[in-house]
Amino acid sequence: MNKEYLYTEIANGIASQIRNGILKSGDKLPSVRKLCKEHQISMNTAKRVFLELESQSLVDSKPQSGYFVSNILSVELPLPEVSKPSLIANNEEPNELINKVYENIGKKEVTLFSIGIPSGDLLPQAKLKKEIINATRTLKEGGTEYEEIQGNLKLRRMISMRSLQWGGNFHENDLVTTNGGMNALSFCLMALGKPGDTIAIESPCYPGILQLANGLGLKVLELPTHPTTGIEIDALKKVIPKIDLCLLIPNYNAPLGSCMPDENKKEVVKILSENGIPLIEDDVYGDLYFGSDRPKCCKSFDKEGNVLYCSSISKTLAPGYRVGWIAPGKYKDKILKLKFLHSTSSISIVNEAVANFLKSGKYEKHLQQMRKSLQNNYQNYVQTIAEAFPQGTKTSRPQGGLSLWVEFDKNIKTTQLYDLAIKENISIAPGRMFTLQDQFENCMRLCIGLPWSEETQAKLKQLGNLAKRV
Amino acid sequence: MNKEYLYTEIANGIASQIRNGILKSGDKLPSVRKLCKEHQISMNTAKRVFLELESQSLVDSKPQSGYFVSNILSVELPLPEVSKPSLIANNEEPNELINKVYENIGKKEVTLFSIGIPSGDLLPQAKLKKEIINATRTLKEGGTEYEEIQGNLKLRRMISMRSLQWGGNFHENDLVTTNGGMNALSFCLMALGKPGDTIAIESPCYPGILQLANGLGLKVLELPTHPTTGIEIDALKKVIPKIDLCLLIPNYNAPLGSCMPDENKKEVVKILSENGIPLIEDDVYGDLYFGSDRPKCCKSFDKEGNVLYCSSISKTLAPGYRVGWIAPGKYKDKILKLKFLHSTSSISIVNEAVANFLKSGKYEKHLQQMRKSLQNNYQNYVQTIAEAFPQGTKTSRPQGGLSLWVEFDKNIKTTQLYDLAIKENISIAPGRMFTLQDQFENCMRLCIGLPWSEETQAKLKQLGNLAKRV
Numbered sequence: 029m030n031k032e033y034l035y036t037e038i039a040n041g042i043a044s045q046i047r048n049g050i051l052k053s054g055d056k057l058p059s060v061r062k063l064c065k066e067h068q069i070s071m072n073t074a075k076r077v078f079l080e081l082e083s084q085s086l087v088d089s090k091p092q093s094g095y096f097v098s099n100i101l102s103v104e105l106p107l108p109e110v111s112k113p114s115l116i117a118n119n120e121e122p123n124e125l126i127n128k129v130y131e132n133i134g135k136k137e138v139t140l141f142s143i144g145i146p147s148g149d150l151l152p153q154a155k156l157k158k159e160i161i162n163a164t165r166t167l168k169e170g171g172t173e174y175e176e177i178q179g180n181l182k183l184r185r186m187i188s189m190r191s192l193q194w195g196g197n198f199h200e201n202d203l204v205t206t207n208g209g210m211n212a213l214s215f216c217l218m219a220l221g222k223p224g225d226t227i228a229i230e231s232p233c234y235p236g237i238l239q240l241a242n243g244l245g246l247k248v249l250e251l252p253t254h255p256t257t258g259i260e261i262d263a264l265k266k267v268i269p270k271i272d273l274c275l276l277i278p279n280y281n282a283p284l285g286s287c288m289p290d291e292n293k294k295e296v297v298k299i300l301s302e303n304g305i306p307l308i309e310d311d312v313y314g315d316l317y318f319g320s321d322r323p324k325c326c327k328s329f330d331k332e333g334n335v336l337y338c339s340s341i342s343k344t345l346a347p348g349y350r351v352g353w354i355a356p357g358k359y360k361d362k363i364l365k366l367k368f369l370h371s372t373s374s375i376s377i378v379n380e381a382v383a384n385f386l387k388s389g390k391y392e393k394h395l396q397q398m399r400k401s402l403q404n405n406y407q408n409y410v411q412t413i414a415e416a417f418p419q420g421t422k423t424s425r426p427q428g429g430l431s432l433w434v435e436f437d438k439n440i441k442t443t444q445l446y447d448l449a450i451k452e453n454i455s456i457a458p459g460r461m462f463t464l465q466d467q468f469e470n471c472m473r474l475c476i477g478l479p480w481s482e483e484t485q486a487k488l489k490q491l492g493n494l495a496k497r498v
Numbered sequence: 499m500n501k502e503y504l505y506t507e508i509a510n511g512i513a514s515q516i517r518n519g520i521l522k523s524g525d526k527l528p529s530v531r532k533l534c535k536e537h538q539i540s541m542n543t544a545k546r547v548f549l550e551l552e553s554q555s556l557v558d559s560k561p562q563s564g565y566f567v568s569n570i571l572s573v574e575l576p577l578p579e580v581s582k583p584s585l586i587a588n589n590e591e592p593n594e595l596i597n598k599v600y601e602n603i604g605k606k607e608v609t610l611f612s613i614g615i616p617s618g619d620l621l622p623q624a625k626l627k628k629e630i631i632n633a634t635r636t637l638k639e640g641g642t643e644y645e646e647i648q649g650n651l652k653l654r655r656m657i658s659m660r661s662l663q664w665g666g667n668f669h670e671n672d673l674v675t676t677n678g679g680m681n682a683l684s685f686c687l688m689a690l691g692k693p694g695d696t697i698a699i700e701s702p703c704y705p706g707i708l709q710l711a712n713g714l715g716l717k718v719l720e721l722p723t724h725p726t727t728g729i730e731i732d733a734l735k736k737v738i739p740k741i742d743l744c745l746l747i748p749n750y751n752a753p754l755g756s757c758m759p760d761e762n763k764k765e766v767v768k769i770l771s772e773n774g775i776p777l778i779e780d781d782v783y784g785d786l787y788f789g790s791d792r793p794k795c796c797k798s799f800d801k802e803g804n805v806l807y808c809s810s811i812s813k814t815l816a817p818g819y820r821v822g823w824i825a826p827g828k829y830k831d832k833i834l835k836l837k838f839l840h841s842t843s844s845i846s847i848v849n850e851a852v853a854n855f856l857k858s859g860k861y862e863k864h865l866q867q868m869r870k871s872l873q874n875n876y877q878n879y880v881q882t883i884a885e886a887f888p889q890g891t892k893t894s895r896p897q898g899g900l901s902l903w904v905e906f907d908k909n910i911k912t913t914q915l916y917d918l919a920i921k922e923n924i925s926i927a928p929g930r931m932f933t934l935q936d937q938f939e940n941c942m943r944l945c946i947g948l949p950w951s952e953e954t955q956a957k958l959k960q961l962g963n964l965a966k967r968v
Binding site for chain 1 (some may be wrong): 640709713
């Protein structure tokens with residue numbers, strides 16, 4: 029064979045093994061020396077094999093360690109259906125089911141596929157401890173005094189700087205800190221929603237949002253949502269006359285994992301702005317992209333201050349710190365007043381610690397690692413589901429975030445699967461939790477933020493076997 | 499003279515000097531030796547003089563230092579009038595004035611007689627820093643994970659134990675932690691108040707409560723309030739048919755400093771219970787008593803779970819930590835759900851730090867010191883007001899807490915005094931902030947939580963001189 033093409037042939041062979049899932053992400057490839065021996069080729073040719081694979085983003089080189097299969101998806105299952113909720117506002121939440129699922133959160137013996145938070149193993153806990161200690165030194169009065177109502181200035185500055193990455197372009201004065209992401213959403217809904225108002229959301233939707241809206245007396249209108257591209261714009265257009273507010277998680281939303289394309293974001297912002305309907309944007313998963321670029325936020329297309337951008341570090345750094353923020357646009361005064369009246373001020377110590385952590389550059393490094401772990405988890409989940417779950421199982425294809433949406437055949441009810449699984453100390457989030465309507469009964473959300481291990485894999489297989497029995 | 503009575507005569511002489519304010523609290527008395535010499539008496543007789551004064555609580559002995567005048571009030575001014583608000587529900591808050599006063603909070607050059615928080619000098623900041631560092635060690639995962647929704651168990655246990663001091667007798671399961679005291683009140687009001695409902699409160703009342711109620715669409719009914727004994731029970735009885743809720747600060751309330759006698763507390767709880775009207779009790783000042791015993795709380799007379807007891811450490815330890823709690827009685831489920839939806843969980847680090855501080859016994863020691871300082875401040879304030887304020891000035895006689903209520907002659911408007919004083923970097927809280935009605939325009943609240951110094955005294959005198967010019 030022509031020497032010129034020998035390296036491509038060998039590279040293609042390895043590539044197809046990777047694409048077929050025989051070689052899995054993270055697997056170590058043979059060394060250059062070993063490849064020479066195996067294929068009777070020169071060192072130069074062997075090196076060109078790896079360069080070719082690297083150029084296709086199939087392998088990564090690690091200094092002093094060799095070549096490893098990179099995080100590319102080797103297996104894909106069919107996509108779940110686009111949701112088809114009826115476009116009528118509802119206000120009855122699936123309380124009992126939600127409580128049942130949340131009941132198990134604290135139990136250490138239970139494998140929690142049900143919750144949407146990253147496992148402690150994915151978080152830089154030791155570094156954060158040091159930042160807490162550091163914060164008691166960098167803070168005036170050690171953080172015992174009230175901080176400015178708008179929030180820690182250093183943190184607001186760091187968020188402004190980071191916002192350039194995704195077209196946010198916030199000024200430090202545009203931001204108000206909150207006690208975590210739910211607190212941010214709560215203030216936005218309290219500022220803008222009156223009892224009886226209707227709010228449009230994705231379907232399926234994070235249960236906390238359903239319950240929060242309900243608790244404030246808002247009616248909820250669920251929009252058809254595509255598992256990859258998010259809400260259907262035509263449906264939004266149709267319901268415009270019926271709605272007063274809109275709340276979306278445009279990037280890697282929980283539980284579906286969809287991410288709205290930029291042009292959709294732009295159009296949604298335009299439609300809502302033209303109709304004077306405020307958009308509350310929850311971007312807590314935006315930093316957890318698997319690809320090379322962070323997705324933009326709707327806020328980056330907002331020229332009129334009509335978008336209230338909410339985010340936090342609860343999904344990326346430390347859920348227990350409760351550090352979140354809002355860029356509330358033209359509603360800033362309302363948000364500031366609500367914050368002052370309902371919580372006086374944020375907790376200085378944790379906000380200062382996070383600000384210092386961001387400033388040190390450690391956050392970006394941590395995110396890089398965390399994204400790789402999550403992408404890897406995602407692939408391992410899908411691989412295992414393909415192997416062990418019932419025929420016909422579909423999954424979403426999140427390009428980031430913490431959620432994988434699983435759709436079974438119509439006759440598999442996930443509330444029944446929940447009951448079976450919890451007896452074996454496995455907790456899942458049945459699809460019915462994520463809607464006020466009768467849908468998603470054959471669906472569930474799996475958290476991909478658990479550390480991937482033989483045990484996790486075994487539990488996931490066990491879940492697949494249980495699903496076959498339902 | 500009979501030796502037997504010589505010591506009483508000398509003791510009476512000193513006592514009258516103390517009572518007349520010639521000897522002031524904190525002043526050092528002559529030594530035993532000096533007293534012998536001055537009065538030509540034996541060491542034993544001299545010692546009996548001091549024992550007599552000690553038994554009357556007029557002096558304290560300090561080991562190796564001698565005897566000092568203890569903290570008893572040497573000067574008293576007349577009491578302000580009982581408030582006479584009209585018993586009609588209102589919903590317009592004095593927004594502009596409140597904003598104007600709060601605007602100056604962050605300015606270091608301003609002497610803040612206006613705000614109701616203790617100065618950092620009164621707080622054990624170094625010890626708390628250590629507890630924060632300690633908390634990163636004693637907490638699972640260093641506090642990065644969500645804590646139990648109900649809140650840190652160790653903290654709830656410590657609060658339960660402390661509650662025995664004032665007849666609270668809480669069980670750890672009766673308590674839900676919150677992000678500070680205002681957050682506690684906010685959850686109670688959100689849990690129990692519907693827009694259009696009427697809430698009865700003290701008059702004058704803390705402006706945050708007026709604004710919070712207003713923001714939630716509640717109408718506010720102000721009750722006549724005695725500067726010493728709190729709300730007038732007869733007035734409460736009269737308005738029972740008109741009200742849906744009641745919120746009181748029974749112990750050393752802000753801004754008046756009144757403390758309801760036990761029998762009043764008992765009766766209020768009974769009346770409200772019988773009429774199915776929930777009582778929200780804010781007890782943030784209860785630990786700051788000047789006397790020998792902590793006053794009881796209304797909750798201690800509550801047999802039906804109708805009282806929602808709220809408190810925090812913001813007035814006694816660390817405002818910036820935002821650590822508060824509710825004992826919500828029969829409304830616990832509602833409060834837990836609100837907490838979960840609006841803030842997910844409390845911030846572990848600060849709650850753990852406070853729990854450890856309480857457990858170490860340092861809190862009780864700190865409170866002892868802080869109470870002495872505040873009582874001393876109170877006496878110094880009244881002394882200075884008596885000397886430097888216009889004739890006819892009246893003050894409340896708080897037996898604890900952080901607030902002193904000052905009533906001028908009718909023609910002195912404190913909003914005008916505010917404008918004059920702020921130009922000289924002195925901030926006060928005009929009486930009109932504390933009501934939705936046209937009253938208290940000749941009143942103001944002074945915070946006694948500033949460190950007493952020559953500068954504080956000078957500023958207070960300057961304020962008196964300005965008042966003379968209004």
